[in-house]
Amino acid sequence: MKELFPAKHVMGFIFSLVLTGVALSVYFFDMSFFMGMTILLVTAFAQAALQLVLFMHAGESEDKNTIYTSVYYGIIIAVITVLGTMLAMIWGYV
Amino acid sequence: MLKMNNNNTQPLEYSTEQGRMNILGFWIFIGAEIMLFGTLFASYFTLETRTGSGPAGAEIFELPPVLAETLLLLTSSFIIGLGIHAMRLGRKKAMMTFFIITLILGAAFLGFEIYEFIHYVHEGASLQTSAFTSILLTTLGTHGLHVTFGLAWGIVILIQVIKRGLTPQTANKSFIFSLYWHFLDVVWIFIFSFIYLKGMM
Amino acid sequence: MDFFERFLIPHPSPIIYASMAAIVLTTIAIIVGLTYFKKWGYLWREWLTTVDHKKIGIMYLISALLMLFRGGVDAIMMRAQTSMPENTLLDAQHYNEIFSTHGVVMIFFMAMGFIIALMNFVIPLQIGARDVAYPRLNAVSFWLYFMGAMLFNLSFVIGGSPSSGWTSYFPLAGSELSPSVGTNYYMLALQISGLGTLMTGINFIVTILKMRAPGMTLMKMPMFTWSGLITNIIIVFAFPVLTVALAMGTMDRLFGTNFFTTTDGGMDMLWANLFWVWGHPEVYILILPAFGIYSEVISTFAKRNLYGYNSMVASMVVISLLSFVVWVHHFFTMGQGAMVNSIFSITTMAIAIPTGIKIFNWLLTLWKGKIVFTVPMLYSLAFIPIFTIGGVTGVMLGMSAADYQYHNTMFLVAHFHLVIIPGVVFAMLAGLTYWWPKMFGFMLNERIGKWAFSFISIGTCVAFFPMFISGLDGQARRMYTYSESTGFGIWNMISFIGAIGLAIGFILIVYNIYYSTRYASRDVGDDPWDARSLEWATHNPVPEYNFAITPHVNSSQALWDSKKNGHTLFRDGLKEIHMPNNSGVPFVMSVFFFIFGFSFIFSMWITVIASLIGIFACMLHRSFENDHGHHISVEEIKRTESEVRGAKNE
Numbered sequence: 001m002k003e004l005f006p007a008k009h010v011m012g013f014i015f016s017l018v019l020t021g022v023a024l025s026v027y028f029f030d031m032s033f034f035m036g037m038t039i040l041l042v043t044a045f046a047q048a049a050l051q052l053v054l055f056m057h058a059g060e061s062e063d064k065n066t067i068y069t070s071v072y073y074g075i076i077i078a079v080i081t082v083l084g085t086m087l088a089m090i091w092g093y094v
Numbered sequence: 095m096l097k098m099n100n101n102n103t104q105p106l107e108y109s110t111e112q113g114r115m116n117i118l119g120f121w122i123f124i125g126a127e128i129m130l131f132g133t134l135f136a137s138y139f140t141l142e143t144r145t146g147s148g149p150a151g152a153e154i155f156e157l158p159p160v161l162a163e164t165l166l167l168l169t170s171s172f173i174i175g176l177g178i179h180a181m182r183l184g185r186k187k188a189m190m191t192f193f194i195i196t197l198i199l200g201a202a203f204l205g206f207e208i209y210e211f212i213h214y215v216h217e218g219a220s221l222q223t224s225a226f227t228s229i230l231l232t233t234l235g236t237h238g239l240h241v242t243f244g245l246a247w248g249i250v251i252l253i254q255v256i257k258r259g260l261t262p263q264t265a266n267k268s269f270i271f272s273l274y275w276h277f278l279d280v281v282w283i284f285i286f287s288f289i290y291l292k293g294m295m
Numbered sequence: 296m297d298f299f300e301r302f303l304i305p306h307p308s309p310i311i312y313a314s315m316a317a318i319v320l321t322t323i324a325i326i327v328g329l330t331y332f333k334k335w336g337y338l339w340r341e342w343l344t345t346v347d348h349k350k351i352g353i354m355y356l357i358s359a360l361l362m363l364f365r366g367g368v369d370a371i372m373m374r375a376q377t378s379m380p381e382n383t384l385l386d387a388q389h390y391n392e393i394f395s396t397h398g399v400v401m402i403f404f405m406a407m408g409f410i411i412a413l414m415n416f417v418i419p420l421q422i423g424a425r426d427v428a429y430p431r432l433n434a435v436s437f438w439l440y441f442m443g444a445m446l447f448n449l450s451f452v453i454g455g456s457p458s459s460g461w462t463s464y465f466p467l468a469g470s471e472l473s474p475s476v477g478t479n480y481y482m483l484a485l486q487i488s489g490l491g492t493l494m495t496g497i498n499f500i501v502t503i504l505k506m507r508a509p510g511m512t513l514m515k516m517p518m519f520t521w522s523g524l525i526t527n528i529i530i531v532f533a534f535p536v537l538t539v540a541l542a543m544g545t546m547d548r549l550f551g552t553n554f555f556t557t558t559d560g561g562m563d564m565l566w567a568n569l570f571w572v573w574g575h576p577e578v579y580i581l582i583l584p585a586f587g588i589y590s591e592v593i594s595t596f597a598k599r600n601l602y603g604y605n606s607m608v609a610s611m612v613v614i615s616l617l618s619f620v621v622w623v624h625h626f627f628t629m630g631q632g633a634m635v636n637s638i639f640s641i642t643t644m645a646i647a648i649p650t651g652i653k654i655f656n657w658l659l660t661l662w663k664g665k666i667v668f669t670v671p672m673l674y675s676l677a678f679i680p681i682f683t684i685g686g687v688t689g690v691m692l693g694m695s696a697a698d699y700q701y702h703n704t705m706f707l708v709a710h711f712h713l714v715i716i717p718g719v720v721f722a723m724l725a726g727l728t729y730w731w732p733k734m735f736g737f738m739l740n741e742r743i744g745k746w747a748f749s750f751i752s753i754g755t756c757v758a759f760f761p762m763f764i765s766g767l768d769g770q771a772r773r774m775y776t777y778s779e780s781t782g783f784g785i786w787n788m789i790s791f792i793g794a795i796g797l798a799i800g801f802i803l804i805v806y807n808i809y810y811s812t813r814y815a816s817r818d819v820g821d822d823p824w825d826a827r828s829l830e831w832a833t834h835n836p837v838p839e840y841n842f843a844i845t846p847h848v849n850s851s852q853a854l855w856d857s858k859k860n861g862h863t864l865f866r867d868g869l870k871e872i873h874m875p876n877n878s879g880v881p882f883v884m885s886v887f888f889f890i891f892g893f894s895f896i897f898s899m900w901i902t903v904i905a906s907l908i909g910i911f912a913c914m915l916h917r918s919f920e921n922d923h924g925h926h927i928s929v930e931e932i933k934r935t936e937s938e939v940r941g942a943k944n945e
Contacts, residue, residue, distance in 0.1 A: 004180055004188050013172040020164060023287055026295050027157065036295045044287040048280045055175040056276045058121075061108060066504055067121045074125035077532050077619050078132025081572055085136040088623050089568060092635030111505075115428045119501045122531055126493060130535035133572070137543070137554070137565060144560030146553070221552055225560035228552035232543065246911075250918050267918075 012054040019043045019050075105182050106265035113266040120270045124277050131281050134233045138289065146224035151293030154217045156210075160290045163206045164282065170199035171279035174272045181268060186260050190252060193268070196275065197248045200241055207238050230289070237285060240278050247271060301897055305455045305475045306388045315452045344877040346430035349837055351437045352416030353734060356727070358441055359408030362400050365448060367801060369397035371794055374758070378791035380779040390775035391458035392477070396451070398461025402577070403485060404444040406715070409723040410584040411440070411495055414523045417730060418499060420830035420837065421517045423508030423846045428501040430875040431917070436491040436498065438885030443488025446892045450480035454897070457481040460773065462570055463544070465555035465563040470548045476896050482545040483892040489537050496530030499523060508829070510848040514608070517828040517851055518594075518601055522587025525611045526580050529618060533576035540569035549898060564629055571622040579618040581715065583611060585722030586653055589675045592725050593657050595826045596672040597664025600852060603656040610649035617646045627695040628702045636695035643693035650686060654679060669824070670744035674725035677752040678717040685713030688763070703773075706766025709759045716755050724751070724804070732823050736836040737815040743807040750800030758793025761786035827855040832864055834939040840872045843932050872927040884913035 023043040026036040052058045058067050108114055142151070177192030211231065214220070219227045251271050255264050304311055329335050342350060372393055376385045385393065415437075419427055427433050450456045457477035459468040468478045503524045507516070516524075544566065546552040553561040594601040601607065623631065623639035657679060666672065688710040692701050701707055724747075732738045762770075765786040770777065777783050822831040832854045833842050846864040849856060856862035887909035894902035 003183060004176060004185070006179055009172065009175050009179065012175075013168075016168055016172075017165075020168065020286075023291060024161075026291050033295070037292070040287040040291060044283050047283045051171065051276050051280050051283075055171060056273055057178075061114065061117065063114070063118045063121075063504070066118060070122050070125040071128070073528070074128035074132075074532060078128050078135075080620055081129070081132050081536070082136040082139060084620065084623070085565075085568055085572070086139055087638075088631050088635055089140045089562070089564060092632045093630060094632040115501050115505050118505065119428065119497050122497050122500050126497070126531045126535050129532045130539060133536045133539040133569065136572075137539070137569065140565055140568075141554070141560065141562060144562060146559030148559070221546075221550060223553075223559065225553045225556075225562060228546070228554055228561075232546070232552070250915065254919070 008054065012050055016047055016050055019047050105269075106260060106262055107181075107269040109262045110266070113262055116266055117270060117273075120273055124273065127277060127281075131233075131236070131284070134229070134236060135284070135288065138229045138233050141225040141229045142293075144225040146226075148223035148227050149217060149219050150226070151230070151289070154214055154219050155290055155294050156213070157290075157294065159206050159210050159213075160286065163203050163210075164286050166199050166203040166206070167279050167282045170196045170203070171276050173199065174275050178269060178272045181260065181265060184260065186255065189260075189268070190255060193248060193252055193255075197245055197252075200245050200248070200275075204238065204241055204245070207234065207241075210234075233285065233289065237278065237281055240281075244271075244275055244278060247274070301476070302453050304452070306386075306392075308389060310389075311452060318452060339879070340877070343882045344434075344879045346426070346434050346875050346877055346881075347839060348415050348419050348427050348430065348433060349734070351433055352412050352414075354437055355408050355412030355415060355440070356734075358444060359405050359412055359723075362404040362408060362444060363801070366397050366400040366405050367798065369393045369400070371798055373397065374787075374791040374794040376775060377777070377787045379788065380777055380781070380784045382776055385775065387775045388458060391460075391773070392456040394773055395457045395460050395463075395477075395481075396447075399447065399457070399481065399485070400444075402461060402581075403488060404440075404447065406581050406719050406723075407488075407492060408440060408444070409719070410526070410581060411436075411492070413519075413588070413723070413726045413730065414495075414499060414526070414584060416734060417726075417830055418520050418523050419502065419506070420733070420833065420841055421520045421828050422503060422506060422511060423829050423842055423848065424502065424506040425841050425872065426875060427498050428506060429498050431878055431881060432494050432498050434878070434881035435884060436495040438881050439491030439494075439888060440488045442885045442889040442892070443484045443486075443491065446487065446889055446896075447480055447484035449893070450477055450484075454480070462567070462574070464570075465544070465547070465566040466557050468544065468548075468566075469556060469563075479545070479548060479896040482541050482548065483895050486538065486541045486545070487888050487892050489534050489541070492530055493534045493538075496527040496534065499527040500531065503527075508846050508848050511853075514605070515848060515851045515853075518590035518604070518607060519584070519587035519828075521608055522583045522590070522611060525615045526583045529576045529580050529583070529615050532619070533573050533580065536569060537573040540566065540573065543569075545895075549895075564626075567626050567629065568622075571625040572619075574625065575622040576618045579614055582718045583614065585719050586611070588722045588726040588729070589657060589678060591826075591828065592671045592675045592729055593660050595729075595824055596667045596669055596675075597661050598667070598825075599660055599664045601656070602659040602662075603652070604851060606652055607656055610652045613649045614646065617642060617649070621646060621693075624693050624695070624698070627698045633695075640693055640695045644690055647686065647690050654683060669728075670739070670741055670748055671725040671729040673745065673748045674721040674728075674752075677748070678721045678725075681713060681717040681721075681752070681755065685710055685715075685717065689714060701766065703771055704766035705762040705770045705772055708772050709762035709766060712759045712762075713755070716759070721752075724748075729824065730830075732819050732835055733830055733837060735812075736819070737811060737817050738819055738823055739807050739811045740815065743803055743810060747800045747803035747807060750796050750803060754793045754796025754798075754800055756793070757796055758790050761789040761793075822854070827852040829853050829864075832857070834936075836939075838935050838939060840874060840927055840932070843869060843872075843936050869929045869932055871929060872932065873924055874927060875924045876922055878922070880913050880917060884910055887913065 020043075023040055026039055052071065058064065058071065061067070107117065173192050174196040177189050177196060180188035180192055211234075214227070214231070219230075221228055221231050248271055251264070251267050255268065258264050329338060342354065345351065372385065373390065376382050376390055415427075415433070419425070454476040457463065457473070457480055459473050459478060463478060463481055466472055503516070503520060543552070543554040547554050547556060553559040555561055555563045555566040557563060590601050590607065621639055621643045623635060624643045627636050627639075688706070692698055692707060692710055728739050728744060765783045768781075768783065770781070770783045819835060821833065821835050824831070828851070829846060829848070832846060844865040844867055846853065847866055848864075849862055853862070853864060857864045887906045891903060891906035891910065894900070894906060
């Protein structure tokens, strides 16, 4: 039975629950928008990295460079799209 | 490139060249999915404050169902990870049990999401109410449709594992399905953080 | 009868009725012809169910050529209408429909179809592979593209064409200002063919990364394969944006959502934003394969290695990233502040640097080369100056402060046609002529080809240079007519004459295909151009399995090395070859997609649901199917090899 629950996976799960708890603090405590967004950004990307490396085994195959490139490329372009859209439609719109 | 052919130390899902290509192809598809949800988030942030005569996020979001959905999906992602681990140990029964639990958790998640949607409509936040509600329900709905598709896909794979056992093909399909499921969890983390928590902050 | 009223054309005209009759007659002719010559089985076995990348490439090619003529007829009608002031050949509505369909057909169904046709045919051959990574998915891609194109063209005779431009800006494209189903066609047809393109993207990335011949490292790939890799990366990350934008547009029109409306918080500018987040990378999706073709053609006919291989690759990688950070330059005048416009001005101008590097590399490849003036080479040589003029006017448009003067004028129209025609169309014609013997086993006639080239290159300049002048004088694009006092008449008349020149050029190409099919020699050998890369190392026409023996590669000019430097391409003996099986499922599934799209356009929800069930049934069938392909025995390979025309042994 024990071999079905590897310690790495269990620790990862506990860590992801902890990250969720930390993210929830922005709801329960009064803080500035900047502070809250920082917490959310850090916890969300940490969660994503955790899933990617631990559960999705992104680094295990011969194609890991391609896999990481594809994911990073997607994230970079997606972030640029979000920020650029905000810039053009809201922040920089007069 | 071809040096890993018939390498017995590799897990079953990597044992054929086509299998390795399928896994790589699916990762690239995940790259495209990142961009799909990135576009939805870009639109969401743009339209977030444009509530017209309808409610704002803070007025309709409720923490309990959202938290329940988050925990369900996080747990299901953990469980399917265990399923793949069991598959690599060659323990078909355990693997199937974990997969079934995953799908049940997924179905429960969908149940909560449907409740949530009904609640929004009752609060006067339907798809047509305002730009904000349109993009909110579309973003959540896109993720929900992915989960629904995942449930059907998971069942199809389970049937194949039952009928054919753990072959290179079924192992490959199961592994790819687990990638999809983990990815949906990642997307939900972002929805949870930047739609719900940011909205209720 | 109420049910059928929705299918009527809101603005009928004799042209449309004539087209209806023509479509019906052509369809009947095809059905009768297929039945009379008993070709239904052949069509089904050899084409509709094929998963062979070469046949799929040829089907893409035929579709793209058909779409070229559809879009070309639109173009001629537009130029004819504006050739004289106060012309009444077309009314405003028809003019709107024609410029909208011209843009959509040319970009999505002609240019995209053409580049994917050449990528399909050439890339697996260039890397020494037997097929693509997912042959079945490749067939799905093609049939989705094909059904999308057919669906879009159907709008002309059923329900009315879209009329809000190829960019379909809201609120004009919203249900209030565009109440006909035309824009629904736009949304659904592009959605369906876009899905196909996304799958192509994934398919080719995996093919190029995983299926190269032994010895071919990334930096030893031929340049067209490199450009294909980068293009497909851009496709994978750009097309999801279009998917989302089109879905939101469809929901606005059919389900009353408020994304791009002008009430309840909707934001029409968001459509323009999302459209161009996809739209600018799309420009590079079209141009990079063209750059790859020019690299192949120029180095083949200058008889030199491509100059600056590494910088060519590096500039494409840089372009792939920069192409995603410039999109705002398509709407500088929409009201962003000076800061935003300046940022995107700078990124836009930065993209001219890697492009400039490529131009210099081609020039330096030509330098001291022994240039052979074949038709593909002529297109490549004409491309360099014309494209540079088009590109430099792009940098002018990219300066946001000055753009207020050029925006939405004929100056812009001149700019992008002078980029896209030499950039994409010339490249496709060069590639078509260059790879034609590999596809069909005979060469296109050079003399007719050179006449066609002259008409097309001169026609392009005559048609589009006058627009710079009338544009700077203030002629807005998309205006169906203008008054005599504007003085635009003369420039538009010159444009019209150029357009006729272009039309003659394309007719000559069709005549060339007919003439060469009838009279050209079938004895052209495997390598008629004395070329450099692997696709010329196999037979003409290519056998089903591409290479009887997988080649070994030591440079990006593997064939050249084997011809001149004593490199041995084929070292191993013949082995049994594993090939994928044909399948009718991709075709059937795409027919369901067609029905889905058509029903969605007309809000016929029962058939929408029925066709969705059909689509899922096809996916289910695929999932449960146990298809391991088939094997071609050594005897069979030997037999095929000895039967192939012009066969030669290593």
